[in-house]
Amino acid sequence: MASIKTEKSATLADVARVAGVSKGTASNVFNRPGIVREEVRERVLKAAATIGYHGPDPKGRLLSAGKVNAIGVATMQPLATFFTDPYERVLMTSIAEECDANGIGVSLICAASGEQLAWNMRSAVVDGFILFCLHGAEPLIAQSLQRQLPFVALDHGDDKSIPSIDIDNIAGARAAAAHLAELGHRQFAILAMEFSEDGFGLATPERIEETTYLDTRDRVTGYRQALKEHGIDPNSAPVFETWSDRETVYAALDEIYAAPSPPTAILAQSDVIAFLAMDWLRQHALAVPGDVSIVGFDGVPESAKTKPPLTTVQQPIAEIGRRAVRAILDNRGETVRETLDVELVVRGSTAPPRDRATTP
Amino acid sequence: MASIKTEKSATLADVARVAGVSKGTASNVFNRPGIVREEVRERVLKAAATIGYHGPDPKGRLLSAGKVNAIGVATMQPLATFFTDPYERVLMTSIAEECDANGIGVSLICAASGEQLAWNMRSAVVDGFILFCLHGAEPLIAQSLQRQLPFVALDHGDDKSIPSIDIDNIAGARAAAAHLAELGHRQFAILAMEFSEDGFGLATPERIEETTYLDTRDRVTGYRQALKEHGIDPNSAPVFETWSDRETVYAALDEIYAAPSPPTAILAQSDVIAFLAMDWLRQHALAVPGDVSIVGFDGVPESAKTKPPLTTVQQPIAEIGRRAVRAILDNRGETVRETLDVELVVRGSTAPPRDRATTP
């Protein structure tokens, strides 16, 4: 009797041979069972059962089909950030929901380390990339370009040359600073996100100017524009670079409040930074908004639940995710470029400065 | 001159032809550049550049390589749950970290709807599956078996027949109930997770017995064992099934506290349920732990931050994720079965009942 290999898992060709039909027919049995005669279909199915074939391997289909039905979400940060960072979490939620609705999967791709990045993105089996660009966009973009797959960059400021979905960072930052200025604040400090992969602390104008982290730069630009418009010297507001972690934010605040005439208003470039700043302020017996007003950026859900609730620049996070997915799926070759509006949400963390509060 | 197709993206074979070498050599140029003579290598690279070939397509490699370098995480719930549910988030964080460390990707696979499930799992291009079984395990397991890929079920109680990593639910639940009993509580209510896809509210013994949601069942079993051991009739503690959402938890509590002699102790099968219960109690002016003591389950990070902090059964969540990934990656064909220990963490949400508090 013919020996049936059980060592290597059975293939469609095996099934076809055993059932005495062509590979094409066997394929049809699994993909378009309707078009094959019942008698034949049963024979093939029985053959499959006999040799332990449990349906076509997607790896095979992939090649001819072309489409993978999955989109890759790539970041330079550790994969875990997708689940821990409040902003990324909300963004991923909407990306996941939109993918879900379209029946396609999500692949998380990490590019934390240089060489690994190249490989991970080069070998990702996906139909397109959504790039989380907050922390270093170039490598992600370069790899996407190389793969020649549709992609869209998130949080990559106004780089006009690549497909992206972004918000109006300058307008958002202006609204935040204008709000504080209009409340009467005159002493500002800016807690910024990164300007490059390394370094934190007081940022020089050159460093700000030269950064490729466009969102970070634009938000600083917006803050300064608004200050200037309200007759405040932008250079009086120091810009401290942080890594959105406790250590660097605290270090910045230590330095800020060690100076004479410390600020009454803090512009935080993200809600996470604002949360940490509020922790620091509380620990140093500085009341918010009594002693210090603070405005965040992003509008993550947690921002409504702090005490006091955080005044912040609300991004349409869910909309961004949704559009990103659509941009990949609907890709018709043209470059997608969208800039969404943000909205200042005034909550409890901002108030007139103390010296003004009593003289309205 | 020979027309170089620019319509369809170039293939390795095209490069080889243009460079005048064999496909094998061209392949080597990209994968093991070391073994090909420099002159040839440059010629191939130049040819590639000329016709716009940017490196091998992973879809091709896939077939011969076999390995995808990605593991799939499958669930019956919406994909977004991975990012919103506190427990799943922590679990995913550690899964992501472990994958990261091994340079492999994570694919999120949703199986919310029946037919879609089959297809999504059938067509997922991954090396193995991690199954989130809290909400319906069978379909996930069936599909994994069919794909004949290594897989491991999480949160699927003590089903001995499949590879799984789980915790000792009975011991954990016993510890929770014992703790409350030892504090002197005599009136209990149990807020359970689902027993099946549908239904909520007071659960009959039959429903509990027949469920295939093993974790849910085991926790009930553990609770009841401990009650019995402390001389309390297990049947005096009603079991309310909830969907871990505000609506069903509130409905359960409405019913529980409408009864005469309401409980002084609540056993919640998850921290999320406990959080919601605490909200309800606060709204109904019932003090925790003054009027009511409550114990959660899971030990998500948020449990330490509620007011009062929640006494709960701490799962080694990070360890579970890590082992799940290892189980897939190290798969040597043998079935992995691990049961991890849990630990009762006593915090502020439990105290002796009021009638006992003054008579120690």
Place this chain on the structure above:
DNA sequence: AGGAAAATTTGAACCGGTTCAACAAGTATG
């Protein structure tokens, strides 16, 4: 220069399916 060892390159097989033009058998139409 001759011969063996080392370094490269080739070519074909293979990975596991899908697709489609062409063909065959069966059936309704004129």
Place this chain on the structure above:
DNA sequence: CATACTTGTTGAACCGGTTCAAATTTTCCT
């Protein structure tokens, strides 16, 4: 009964690479 449709099946080409034994070229030694 010939003709035109249907319906079902086949076989070969193709998807885009990788792999490896065998063939070929180089390099090294004496």
